[in-house]
Amino acid sequence: MKRIVYFLALFFAVTAVQAQSKKVTKTGEITFEASVPAFEEVKAKSRNATFVLNTENGEIASLVLVKSFRFKIALMEEHFNENYIESDRYPKATFKGKIDNFKVGALTETAKDFTIRGKLEVHGKTKEVTVPAKIKKVGDDIAIQANFNVTSDDFNIEIPSVVSKKVSKTVAVSFDCLLK
Template sequence: MKTKIIMALLLISSLSFSQDKLITKTGTITFEASVPSFEQVKAKNSGVSCVLNTKTGEIASLALLKGFRFKVALMEEHFNENYVESDKFPKATFKGKIENFDLSKLTTTANNYTIKGKLELHGKSKDIAITAKIKKGKDGIEIVSDFTVNTDDFDIEIPSVVSKKVTKKVNVRFEFVLK
């Protein structure tokens, strides 16, 4: 009898705990490392996971690097083999916190929030602070941000042969709808 009561309490507590978390497995990250006058270096990953704890404002995201798609297959191959070494470092993660996050104060108008945390890529970690627009959308909480990442911070080497065609300052955009 005690076992049944304990199991019931665990189930109830896990259900109430899970209501504090919103999630997506179909978030999008797009990055561009193009240089004017050369071929566009741009990729998109539409299978990015993100979890938001609505009580604490803690947020975490995971992107599998082999999920990035380029217009040119050779770029995708070079990205995975030579730049991010996705067999050795298969994922990029972010763990952080949205400052002053209060779910009850979100409206259908986007407001700017600062998100601080740790970005891990290519086996290196870097503390970052970014600005994101957050609002209530018809399908859930929408979070969008544009920021820049420096390849040197993650020991991603750009070969001299293409150094004039690819920038070290990579523009990143993520879009999440959390439910």
């Protein structure tokens, strides 16, 4: 009986320590924009992205369901899911990487510049990306904000010639998350 109690106590202690080394959110915001001046805004946002940060080594991962992106115009959202990103075939976008020189103890309430390097997978294609980010402490939580560009060609996303002048091949991506 003592062994079982000891094992359970050890198990819960290890689990608690492991849980403390991870910060998570399921309500991260990811926005992308592929607008061209003088045409309708091509912009969407998801507020349902999952982010996980290992505070011990700076590894970070994210997942967003493609159908969670919302546009101002419903028809644009439909075309995005059916014709461009093919969300039934490629239902999620993922990122897995590491924050360079990350030390959770060095974070303050003032945002500091960091570089995140990793692999972004969208539309079944993976690309190495380098993302400049601002990271700060917010109480016991960690806030991360970043902006970077990718191209539709990087992920074999074809823009039909009919709308090619109205949609930019360069896509501005930003994310904002508060990891708890």
